[in-house]
Amino acid sequence: MLYHSTRSSHEKVGSKEAILKGLCPDGGLYVSDDLKDAGLDMKALMDLDYEQIVFEVFRALLTDYSKEELEDCISKAYRGKFETEELTPVTPIGGRYLLELYHGPTSAFKDMALCMLPQLMSKALKKEKVMILTATSGDTGKAALAGFMDAENIGITVFYPHGGVSDIQYLQMATAEGANVNVAAVRGNFDDCQTGVKQIFSQCSDRIREEKGISLSSANSINVGRLVPQIVYYIEAYKQLVCRGIVSFGNRIDFIVPTGNFGDILAGYYAKTL
Numbered sequence: 001m002l003y004h005s006t007r008s009s010h011e012k013v014g015s016k017e018a019i020l021k022g023l024c025p026d027g028g029l030y031v032s033d034d035l036k037d038a039g040l041d042m043k044a045l046m047d048l049d050y051e052q053i054v055f056e057v058f059r060a061l062l063t064d065y066s067k068e069e070l071e072d073c074i075s076k077a078y079r080g081k082f083e084t085e086e087l088t089p090v091t092p093i094g095g096r097y098l099l100e101l102y103h104g105p106t107s108a109f110k111d112m113a114l115c116m117l118p119q120l121m122s123k124a125l126k127k128e129k130v131m132i133l134t135a136t137s138g139d140t141g142k143a144a145l146a147g148f149m150d151a152e153n154i155g156i157t158v159f160y161p162h163g164g165v166s167d168i169q170y171l172q173m174a175t176a177e178g179a180n181v182n183v184a185a186v187r188g189n190f191d192d193c194q195t196g197v198k199q200i201f202s203q204c205s206d207r208i209r210e211e212k213g214i215s216l217s218s219a220n221s222i223n224v225g226r227l228v229p230q231i232v233y234y235i236e237a238y239k240q241l242v243c244r245g246i247v248s249f250g251n252r253i254d255f256i257v258p259t260g261n262f263g264d265i266l267a268g269y270y271a272k273t274l
Contacts, residue, residue, distance in 0.1 A: 001038070001063040003030040003224060015062040016124035019117075019225035022132075022218030023201050030224050032061075035273045042274070043249055046239050050087045051078060053239070054116075054232050060274075061228050065123060073119035077229075081105050081115055088112065088233045090240040097246070099237045099255075106172065109264070110143035112233055113226040118151045120225045121217070125153055131208075132156040133200060134219040135193035137260060138165040141183070142172035144219045149178035156219065157182040159193040194220070194261075221263020230267030231274070 002012040005028030013021075018030040038060040045053050051074050058070050065073075078087060083103040090097050104111025121130065132154060134144050141158040148156040158173060162185040165173075173183045186193045197218065205216045221227065234255065241247045259265040 001032055001034055001061055003032050005029070006031055009033070014064040015224060016064050019062075019120050019223060020124045020130065020215065020217055022216075022220075022223045022225075023198070025205075027198065027202055029222050035061075035270060038274055040274050042235070045235055046242050046249060048239075050232070050236055053235055054078075054229070057232050057235070057274075058228065061231075062120070065120070069123045073116060073123060077116040077119050081111075086240075088236055090237050097237075097241065099233065101233060104143070106139070106143045106146050108139035108143045110140050111147075113229040114140075114143040114147035114219065116229040117219055117223065117225040118147045118154065121154060122151060129153045129214045130155070130217050131214050132217055132219045133197045134158050135190060135197045136160045136165070136173075137190040138169040140220065141165075142169065142176065145173060145176040145178065145181045145183070148181065148219070149176070150180060155180040155182070155214075157184060159184050159186050159197060161185075161189050161193055162187050164189055190260075221261050221266070227263060227267050227270065230264060231271045234268050234271035235274075 001015060003015065003018040004012045005024035005026050007024070007026050007028035024030055040056060040060050045056060048056065054074050055070055058065065081104060087103065089100050091100060101109035101112060104115060130153065132144070132148060134140060134156065136158055138160070141160055144156060145158060148154055160173065160183070176183065186196065201216055209215050219226065238253060241253065242249050247253060255268055257265045257268055
């Protein structure tokens with residue numbers, strides 16, 4: 001499984017490199033043309049628990065990670081960190097069903113990916129050091145800070161719009177623990193924060209790598225290492241409905257997805273594509 005920029009398909013990289021870089025050198029996002037050829041047996045996934053589904057999805061899409069690396073990532077990311085035995089339970093609400101994505105360590109759905117991304121990055125690192133630059137409108141910030149706290153050879157700086165997050169979100173970020181975490185307020189809105197991060201990538205990444213020996217990467221939804229973990233809870237939701245007899249396997253269901261930067265709904269589209 002190879003990944004290339006949304007702006008060009010000439011240069012292709014493996015999943016480890018795509019995850020470490022976060023953003024393509026030309027400013028595009030890493031995508032793959034091979035999702036339909038991933039070879040996932042969706043019916044077989046209906047008999048697996050959450051961690052087993054994670055393993056099968058990762059093995060299909062992150063093909064340059066070994067079996068042992070994936071198993072270690074999954075164990076460290078999810079075990080003992082969530083309030084419920086089912087990490088993402090589906091509960092009835094009126095005539096519909098709610099996929100609960102708030103049982104992680106920071107109560108944000110971003111935990112599903114940001115507990116995993118640091119593990120995937122750590123396995124991809126060789127001797128280099130990485131600085132994560134992330135823009136947030138609120139909940140990504142704390143989830144990213146918690147996920148990367150004290151990660152070896154990885155630092156993280158989160159940019160948020162000054163006055164543009166809730167008081168609780170501000171306090172979560174401002175009081176974040178860890179020797180490798182930083183938070184910066186930006187006078188502007190979330191788009192200004194995101195634009196600034198992209199400008200740092202495009203204008204400074206080569207100089208920082210050459211002068212400091214530090215590579216830049218991102219923990220935003222543009223990173224493959226966040227998108228792939230998010231695919232799993234769409235499959236898990238469908239599995240729970242099938243196992244309860246609410247729908248028959250092969251029947252369609254509709255997801256109503258609140259999404260800001262379109263990372264969440266993109267993961268849903270990838271799940272549909274598989």
